[in-house]
Amino acid sequence: MRILCTNDDGIHAPGLKIVEEIARQLSDDVWVVAPELDQSGVSHSLSLNDPLRLREVGPRHFAVRGTPTDCVIMGSRHVLGDKGPDLVLSGVNKGRNVAEDVVYSGTIAGALEGTILGIPSFALSQEFNMETRNNPHWESALKFGPDVIRNVMKAGVPRETVINVNFPACAPGDVKGIAVVRQGKRNQGFLKVDERRDGRGNPYFWIGFERLAMIDPPGEGTDLAALAAHYVSVTPLRLNRTDDAFSEKLAGILK
Numbered sequence: 340m341r342i343l344c345t346n347d348d349g350i351h352a353p354g355l356k357i358v359e360e361i362a363r364q365l366s367d368d369v370w371v372v373a374p375e376l377d378q379s380g381v382s383h384s385l386s387l388n389d390p391l392r393l394r395e396v397g398p399r400h401f402a403v404r405g406t407p408t409d410c411v412i413m414g415s416r417h418v419l420g421d422k423g424p425d426l427v428l429s430g431v432n433k434g435r436n437v438a439e440d441v442v443y444s445g446t447i448a449g450a451l452e453g454t455i456l457g458i459p460s461f462a463l464s465q466e467f468n469m470e471t472r473n474n475p476h477w478e479s480a481l482k483f484g485p486d487v488i489r490n491v492m493k494a495g496v497p498r499e500t501v502i503n504v505n506f507p508a509c510a511p512g513d514v515k516g517i518a519v520v521r522q523g524k525r526n527q528g529f530l531k532v533d534e535r536r537d538g539r540g541n542p543y544f545w546i547g548f549e550r551l552a553m554i555d556p557p558g559e560g561t562d563l564a565a566l567a568a569h570y571v572s573v574t575p576l577r578l579n580r581t582d583d584a585f586s587e588k589l590a591g592i593l594k
Contacts, residue, residue, distance in 0.1 A: 343427050370399045392404040427458050518573065531548065562574050
């Protein structure tokens with residue numbers, strides 16, 4: 340099995356080494372094509388107006404000056420040659436990708452692009468908290484990641500589905516198990532705009548998150564609840580976002 344690994348944190352991110360270790364537990368045919376620079380939050384951005392620069396940083400390791408989407412396209416359609424990947428692994432992201440994160444995440448976008456290209460794809464993310472921010476429990480991803488991928492692959496991944504996997508912010512021995520859950524939803528007050536001043540007094544802004552707005556109890560059966568209870572969360576996400584129920588309603592109105 341040929342595996343293509345990518346991420347959104349960049350070619351030198353520690354989580355990229357973790358996803359490569361996970362991949363090597365599944366196959367010895369592993370390739371890494373990742374962004375030259377941090378691309379967190381770029382979602383499914385595709386470079387159409389700028390050229391892509393490809394740099395070989397080591398055997399089967401390449402950096403692309405572009406987005407995770409660019410990396411998966413470059414890896415599967417150029418770097419790997421005629422024999423493309425059988426599996427795409429995107430991550431392991433430093434920080435969880437749950438709830439509304441799935442809309443913004445470059446990690447999930449890398450896996451989505453693999454899905455678009457007809458390749459079974461997984462997005463892998465390691466949650467951290469204030470205590471583990473500088474040293475996430477990567478060992479949890481390493482312990483549980485390979486078996487999750489093996490078992491899902493045995494079941495067969497539908498062609499238009501990407502598998503979103505999040506590992507909780509705890510040591511492997513404290514993980515309670517694996518939960519298949521739905522995408523959660525946060526309190527909508529979590530986004531904030533932080534205004535600051537530079538050395539010349541000119542304003543600039545950071546988009547950030549209000550911690551107090553994120554402490555509402557998560558919905559039962561969601562990715563947020565699973566991580567809070569120290570479970571690995573597994574959420575199949577569909578590529579087709581059509582709201583079938585509302586489509587039927589509109590069909591009766593818009594004639």
